[in-house]
Amino acid sequence: xxxxxxxxxxxxxWKIGNAASFINLSPEESALVxxxxxxxxxxxxxxxxxxxxxxxxxxxxxxxQSRIAKLEAGDPSVSLDLLIRALLVVGASRKDVATAxxxxxx
Amino acid sequence: xxxxxxxxxxxxxWKIGNAASFINLSPEESALVxxxxxxxxxxxxxxxxxxxxxxxxxxxxxxxQSRIAKLEAGDPSVSLDLLIRALLVVGASRKDVATAxxxxxx
DNA sequence: TTGACATATATCACATCTGACATAGATTCA
DNA sequence: TGAATCTATGTCAGATGTGATATATGTCAA
Numbered sequence: 445x446x447x448x449x450x451x452x453x454x455x456x457x458w459k460i461g462n463a464a465s466f467i468n469l470s471p472e473e474s475a476l477v478x479x480x481x482x483x484x485x486x487x488x489x490x491x492x493x494x495x496x497x498x499x500x501x502x503x504x505x506x507x508x509q510s511r512i513a514k515l516e517a518g519d520p521s522v523s524l525d526l527l528i529r530a531l532l533v534v535g536a537s538r539k540d541v542a543t544a545x546x547x548x549x550x
Numbered sequence: 551x552x553x554x555x556x557x558x559x560x561x562x563x564w565k566i567g568n569a570a571s572f573i574n575l576s577p578e579e580s581a582l583v584x585x586x587x588x589x590x591x592x593x594x595x596x597x598x599x600x601x602x603x604x605x606x607x608x609x610x611x612x613x614x615q616s617r618i619a620k621l622e623a624g625d626p627s628v629s630l631d632l633l634i635r636a637l638l639v640v641g642a643s644r645k646d647v648a649t650a651x652x653x654x655x656x
Numbered sequence: 657t658t659g660a661c662a663t664a665t666a667t668c669a670c671a672t673c674t675g676a677c678a679t680a681g682a683t684t685c686a
Numbered sequence: 687t688g689a690a691t692c693t694a695t696g697t698c699a700g701a702t703g704t705g706a707t708a709t710a711t712g713t714c715a716a
Contacts, residue, residue: 472638479644497662508705513664523703524631528585532578538585539652546648603692614675619694629673664711674701
């Protein structure tokens with residue numbers, strides 16, 4: 445599991461800010477981090493473009509403001525599932541999600 | 551939550567085979583199902599192309615054969631997280647994942 | 657300053673997902 | 687036929703993600 449390793453790192457005082465803050469990530473691991481970052485940025489952009497607050501959006505998604513903040517921060521405690529679901533709710537199409545996912549980051 | 555609704559449907563005797571077997575799905579819900587199906591197909595294709603069994607691949611992924619079977623079946627009990635992780639492990643790039651995600655299905 | 661609003665961060669009980677395991681079906685080959 | 691191999695399906699305890707909540711920080715106008 446990947447999440448387990450992440451937890452280990454976090455327990456050790458690590459924070460995930462951007463993909464570059466980690467070295468020694470396997471290709472899969474860094475790709476995963478990059479995806480998370482790319483999707484979370486797209487989410488924030490879309491929410492801001494829609495002119496709604498995290499609180500409002502949380503209600504639309506059936507989630508909470510705190511989780512939206514974590515979503516947009518690329519916090520590793522949020523799943524890609526929720527990230528993608530959020531993008532769809534904020535108006536992205538499947539294709540949009542794919543584009544966002546592939547978008548180069550940092 | 552979406553998973554909750556899914557569970558409700560499953561409890562009611564539903565099975566997800568393909569996206570079309572559901573009607574009355576919200577756009578987000580059906581997009582999500584389509585994504586799952588598209589990714590799972592890509593996964594199976596890649597694994598078969600690599601010429602390895604589910605059991606072998608499970609070991610590479612750090613998972614189990616039964617879960618690989620469920621992954622490839624698009625079983626709603628598996629997360630997009632695991633699905634995407636599996637694709638990366640089987641050799642897909644971030645771009646490949648994006649392409650697979652957007653691929654039209656059935 | 658203050659107050660109002662937006663966002664960030666921490667915690668927690670509970671829902672969901674997980675790998676492991678058991679076992680059933682499918683297919684192939686002697 | 688039957689053994690061997692691969693895949694499908696069900697179950698479960700334990701790991702992980704979840705929304706809710708509280709509270710801190712940030713921003714901006716009065």
